[in-house]
Structures are given as C-alpha cells and as structure tokens.
Amino acid sequence: MTGQLTAARERVHDVDALRGFALLGIFIVNITFMASGYPGNLVADPAFSSTFDDIARRLSSVLVDMKFYLLFSFLFGYSFTLQMAAADRAGAAFAPRILRRIAGLFALGVLHILFLNGGDILTTYAVICLILFWMRGVSDRTALRVVAAVYGVVLLSMLASGLFMDTAAFLPPEAEALVNAERATQALLGGWGDIIGEHVAGLSLLVIQAVSMQGPTALAMFLLGMVAGRRRLLAQVGGDEAILRRIQWIGFPVGLAGGLIYTFGGGNGQTLAVAASVATAPLLAAAYVATLLRVMHSPRSAYVRAALAPAGRIALTNYLGQSALGLLVFTGIGIGLAGTFSPAATTGLALLIFALQLAASAWWLRRHQYGPAEWLLRWITNARRPAWRKR
Template sequence: MSQVRNRPRIQDIDALRGFALLGIVIVNITFAASGFPIHVADDPAYRSWLDESVHWVSATFVDMKFYLLFSFLFGYSFQLQLVAAQRAGAAFRPRMLRRLGGLFVIGCLHGVFLITGDILSVYALIGLVLLGMRRVKDRTALTVAGAIYAYLFVTLAAATMFIDSSAIIDPTTAVASAQETTANLAGSFSDVVGEHVRALPTYGLSLLTVQGPTTLAAFLIGMVAGRRRLLDNLNGTEAVLRLIQLVGFTIGITGGVAYASGGNRDTGSVLASVLTAPFLTAAYVATLLRIMHSDRGQDVRRLLAPAGRMALSNYLGQSVATLVIFTGVGLGLVGQLSPLGTMGVAIGIFAVQVLLSHIWLSSFSYGPVEGALRAVTNVTAPNWRKSVQAA
C-alpha cells in the first residue's frame, strides 16, 4: 500500500497546537475537578471574590476559544495531508477514512473511561463532512462557515428573546445534581464511568447546538487557510497580524466580558461568546506568531512545538492525569480544590507535558498515540523509531 512520504514540518503549526493544549486543559480540568460545571451550577463552597475572579478570567479569556484553535489547525493539517497524498500518488480518501475511524474509536474510549466529554469522536464525525467537502471552492467553504454562524446567531438570539433560561435550569436542582455527580466521581472506577456515560446526553446537546457547528466552521476556514498556505513563510512583521490583534482583541475581549458577566450560562451571554470567540482566537494566533518570529521569541516556538507535535497523546494524557488526581480512582481530590488551585494544577500538568514531549521526541519520531494512529492510517505495523524527518 502506498504511503505519504515524510515532509518537513511547519513548526509554527506545532507551536500553535501546543499553545492550544494549555487552554484545553484549563477548560477540561474543571469537569474532572468538580461535578458542578456539567450541571451549570455554582459550587456554594467556592464563592469568594477570588473564586469568582478566577471563573471570570477563564470565561473571558479561555472558555470556548481554544477548541476553535484546535479545530482550525485540524482543517489546516487536513489540507496539508491532502496535498502530500496527491504529491505521493496515494489514495487520500481511504487513508483519511481509516484515520477518522481510528480517531473515533479513541474518542469514544476517552469520553467513557477518562473524562466527561470528548472532542476526538466529534472531530472524526465532522471530519467526514470535511472529507466530503474537500473539493469545494474556497468561496463555498467560507460561505458555509459564515452560514453556520448566521444560523447560530438566529437560533441563539431567538432563544434569548423567547426562552427564560432560569425556567430551564433550577438552581436548587442543579446544585443537588452537581453534588451527586461529585460524589460519584469520588467513587470507584465503575462509578466514574457511570457518571461519564450519564453526562453524554447533556454533552451531546451542547455539541449539536453550538460546539459541533462551530467546529465544522473552523475546519472549513482552516482548510481554506491551508490551501493558501497562510501560515507558511511568515516573518512576524506582516501588517495583517497587527490588524488581527487590534480587531480580534477589541471584539473578542468585549464578547468574553459579556459572557463572563452573564454567568456563562444564559443564552444571551453564550451568543456573545459564540460570535466573538473566533476574533479572540485569531488575536491569540497573531500574537503568538509575532512573538515566535521575534529575535527573543524563537525560544517560545522551540518550547511549545514538541508538545503540539504529539498533541493527541498530550490531550489524552491530560485526561489520564485529571482522572488520577481528582477521581476516586486515584487521589480523590474532586470537589476539594478551589478554582485557583484547579487552574494551578492544569498549568502544572501542561508544564510537565511540555518537558515530557521534549524528552520523548528526542528518541522517537511520533508521540505514543500518534504512532499507533499512523499505523492504522497507513495499514502498517506501528513504528516510533527516530528518523531524519517526521511526518
């Protein structure tokens, strides 16, 4: 079976993906550290000004932003793989179908056994749509992405006007359910798995209404950016990067503040975040690109790139770490750490992963899970051996 030949990696993409891992763990750790986030409830044990400030900072600058960056980079890399397959004369469709199938299986196992919620299985399913649209014109892809956001604007705006959020979520019931979830997460492995399974309908509703559609939009935008190789040959001085920063931070932070001020839950604040999160995400990308291409910022790229190069392994590793730290399977700290403490643990996990990524890739060409998924994709035996170039 023909394989796609190794090609030089674009370190900027790896570094951006590594940066995204930090935001991902800050968000995802909250669902392992407490049963309250999944039920959209406030934990009465952590209501101090410091606790509220941490929630506000996360809602403003982190929530709903970093999965968009991951999704954009998925679309960008999808296009690079398509071009590489064409160059090597390999059949792209069956190869990508195997890759998406492997990703779906990994994602399902991840969402059931390791943590509440999963994005990999969603990527696999929406990746099928991207695969089907791989030949559409750039204008068509961008039009579909725009139509998705127009649809979300209409539906969420209608919900804001005609649906009373407080009537849907009863605070007393939500707190009771959250306390039960926290107790289950502190229990045995079967209790933890059962809680993950029970959360699937709630998580699925979020995917159908917001996260799934915006993920597809980011996929399509990333694919178009990949076609135009927008992340290639940058020097960090481009005027468009400064423009993206100006517009992105202005609109993105304004929307983030509205989202945080609305308590992260009413449809009006969610609408503000959905519409403005892409701007803040783009501003983060532009800022990091400018930093990495400065004389003093090249070390940032070298620091982050290995973590992003094995992002799948690190994403799963984050969930393993939070399972061991917070649930009854390990230390059982669920519900016992403040928001600030939880964020500190998230940053600590990321720091350890950056270090381990450097160590692993000094001896191997692929991350542990990346090598296995590559074997499924190419229908070959797994091989992690160090080579001159890594795909």
C-alpha cells in the same frame, strides 16, 4: 537551499506551536470539569465562593472559555490539507487513508468518553471530519460562504432562543443544581463503575451540545482552516506583517468585550450571553494567534516556539494524557481530590501539568518519531505499522 529548508521547518513548527498553545487553553477549561461536578451543573461550588475565587472563575471565562477549541478546530482543518499533501507525496489514495483515520479517531474518542473524560471532543471531530472530507473539493469561495452560513445559523438560533424562549425553564432550579453537583462530585470519588456511569449519563448532554453549537462551529473552523491550509497562510508568516497587528487591534477589543458580556451576562446558563461569546470568540482566538506568531518570530522570544512545538506535535497523546492525569488526581481510582481544588488552584495545576508535558514531549520526540497515540493513529491511517523509534 539550507536556509529555505530551515525556514520551512520553522513554519511547520509554527503550526505545532499553535496547536500546543490551543492544547493548554483546552486543558484549563477541561480540568475544571475533571476536578468537580459543579461546573457541569452550571453552578459554583459554595466551598469556593470568596472574591478571589470569583475573580479566578471570571478571568477564565473572559480569556479562555469557548476560545481555544475554535483555534484547535481551525488547526484541525489546516492539518487536513497537510494530510492530503502527505497522501499525494506517498502516491496513496487519500479517501481510504482519511476514512481509516476518522474511524480510528472516533474509536479513541469513545474509549476516552467511557474511561477518562466524558467531555470528549474527538468523537465530534471525527463526525464533522466526514463532512469536511465530503466538502474537500469545494472552492475557497464556497467554503467561506458555508462558514458564514453555518456561523450565522448558530447565532440566529441562539438569539431567537434567548429572546423568545425561557431558557431557565429548561434548567433545574439552583437548589436542585447544587444537589446534582454534589452527587456528581461524589460519583467522581467512586470506582470505575461510578465514573463510567457518570460519563455515560452525560452522553445526552454531550450530543446536544455537539449538535447545537460545538459541532457546527467546529465545522466552520475546519473549513476556514482548510482554506488557510490550501493558501499555506501559516507557511508564509514572518512575524512582521501588518495584518497581524490589525488582527490584534480588532480581535482583542471585540473579543474581550464579548468575553465580558458572556461572563457577566450569566455564562453558559444564559443563551444570549453564550451567543455573545460565540460571535466574538473567533476574533479573540485570532488575536491570540497573531500575538503568538509575532512572539515566536522575534529573535528575542523564538524559544517560545521551541517550547510549545513538541507538545503540539503530539497533541493527541497530550490531550489523552491530560484526561488520564485528571482521572488519577481527582477520582477515586487515584488520589481522590475531587471537590478540594479552588478555581485558582485548578488553573495552577493545569499550568503545572502542561509545563511537565512540554518537557516530556521534547524528551520523547528526541527518541521517537511520534507520540504513542499518534503512532497508533498513523498505523490505522496508513494500514501498516510505522517505526516506533527514530533511526
């Protein structure tokens, strides 16, 4: 019995560790937008135009961009089934609990947009979770059909747009984009009014992105995660399954090829390049997951799970904390280093901050049941205040 409980805990830790890994990838992308106004305007900062800078940008584009939010979305859907199971164990009605949770997540997202980071995902997740809640009773087959349909519609719309529309006509000329990027960088160096104004000004783009691509693809991953959670796929991993190796053999070549097409085809400024990434990014994300599961279940590298799991267990706190630290490092409210970090330095800082979060998360969870944001969201979800410290 003790061995079974230990195995069950390890498998829950697998989910937490994967979430922690996804959190790192998301931060590597997000910090570039916190550090400068240039990425948001789809141009490179002329101050960092060396070959080394270009290599750093392209490595991130191939290996990281547009991959990790898909993994995070999949895990959100998987955790949705855990929320349902928790409500059942507590003998509580699921609907009011999850609707309160969605409302709390949306409110946190609005505050996050206004005060910390305009590139928020929480509000999108909250809205899409309403659809997931509505579809919670569908069969696995229906859910998978919807996944295929949603992803197919997104890809077809991108292909049609790329082939039959001049997407460049909707973008400002490079000279204008550079001016806009410099202005955005200077706004980051201002006070609260400048920063909030910049975040509010970006809301229309955030909504367009959420409606056209990020929302639908997140919904597809939510549903895929829900199906995986129902089947307890991540609770049955031993690390030596042949399917994990097959996922690696397929996912890495196809996913990396799509990443290269995306990167050298023009990135976010070219719809067909984005379509290549959207089509192949799930396979690369799956290959990352398969690799990490194999690593975490190897006796020689099981420490990787122990290191990542605490950060993933309090992922919401860490996600908000990353934005808060970005605000303090880069904006005029804090040190004011916006526009001074090269692409490689920005990635290095993300890795450093994440390493500190790993240590801080483990320390915090030795004394507390939940992270601060998780504690607040749990209070909203259950409509009663949870214990703050471990007993």
